Amino acid sequence: ATTLTRGVAPIPSRSPEASRRLFAMAQPISGTLVETYLHNRGITLLHGTGSLRFHPRCYYRPDDSSPTETWPAMIAAVTDLDGTLTGVHRTWLDPRGFSEATLGKAPIDTPRRAMGDLLGNTVRFGAPGEVMAAGEGIETVLSLRTVLPDMAMAAALSAAHLATIRFPDTLRRLYIVRDNDPAGDAARDSLFERANAAGIEAIVLSPRLGDFNEDLRMLGIDALRAETRVQLAPQDVGRFLALEA
Template sequence: MSGIAHDLSRRLADRAEAVCRHYLSNGRREGRYWLVGDIRNTPGRSLFVRLRPSAKGPAGKWTDAATGEHGDLLDVIRGSLGLPDFADVAKEARTFLSLPHPAPEPAAPRRHVMSGRSGAIEAARRLFAMSQPIAGTLAETYLRRRGIALLHGTGNLRFHPCCYYKPDDGPTETWPAMIAAVTDLSGRITGVHRTWLAPDGSDKAPVETPRKAMGDLLGSTVRIGVPDSVMAAGEGIETMLSLRQVLPNIAMAPALSAAHLAAILFPPALRRLYIVRDNDPAGDAARDTLIERANAEGIEAIPLSPALGDFNEDLQRLGIHALRTGVRVQLAPEDVVRFMNLAP
């Protein structure tokens, strides 16, 4: 992103709700998000804009759960008004922000909404190949600090001691990182997800965006265990690993975001899908989309809901016994015996 675009995007993010009310007037606010049908201001709930910064990312970022497209508020202006050139988008943004208009500059390249990062697939594969299994590493320390002790079937999770991190502004840094391989249904790596860690593994690294993905993610997931006729899919790696502490024998598929959860591809043998939702509007939209898609293919879809924000929060704050009790009543009866760890 150029300096001009970055500055305008930041200023718009500071007024994210006002931007949404003006350019996405057919939507409405729900909690920390603005929900609308798409970037063209169609009524609906597929696209969600984050109105305030949170652990999931900065304000002003949006994702369309139906398509996997994502961007910032400059893209909202471009899409809602149908502006083809960045110069026109910047002019409109300055008008909205009541900023002075500079002297004419050479036209900047057209900005595109990113629907994938296929150009980074090879780099993702190289990074995963250079990483090591998580046993005995800071990645294992990080997970155990979050209450996650059962780590069988996690070959798609690795550790890199010095993974590059590029801030929006400033020089490149290196931090230890948990590296997760994102794979398609054939097991081919299409991307990676990086979680940068504190030097002692006690938490995520103290950087602005400690989680980032690269590669072509749409339809793919981080696969934990081998999927059979039953599988659980959700957003975060830690969320799904927390659920696996009480369901150790079920395959898990973290999709890394609500948008990508809504768009996962189904294994051919899948007959029942547990949809692990986060307690927020984005999670609700992903759940609804995925239920509709699964039912259309003859797959039974059963939502699993946490008591708090997500299942890792349940595990850490309520404990494993409360987590087990809360999950058990949501499972199909035959899956309690088949998959659940009933140890006291």
């Protein structure tokens, strides 16, 4: 049975309420290590990223028997279609900076963890209308958003969750942002079938390398823009694709 302390029930550590508390304790990313981390991954266009925050000392435990550590972290709000926060995703960061080995994540066993109610929900960037894109990782989705700055996007945080995202009522065309691996292929196929069954046109966007962040970092923004252009529906090129610099 749950015990009460001064009339207040303890909050389960993995609950949506615990997620809301953690997000509320974090701060906007401007001028923080989160902004530096994203810039180091080639992501410099950070408009509409209110779903991301920075926590300078976020708790991390390798397992239940280990002592608690603190690391700086990127905190991402996971929300439902109504915008209600149902969970958070934590990416612990290395305060010493970026390296190709870790890509700026903390040197710990599991530098990414989610908590709360994730099924069907996503980390959202921009308000969805008739067209949106959905992918797995936050960095992958934000990389694509550097060349499609006005398209609403959502990060599902894993291949399994990508396959189960809920569709806004307004949605008519869904771009499935694929990761180039077997799990990404399975998520693509499942989401493609679900979208078509719901009367939504589904179009797959595929990276040249492992994912779109790798494309952005290794091939550059001009190459990312060019490879995206040829995969978009023709009517979306003029509407969403950023003009070349």
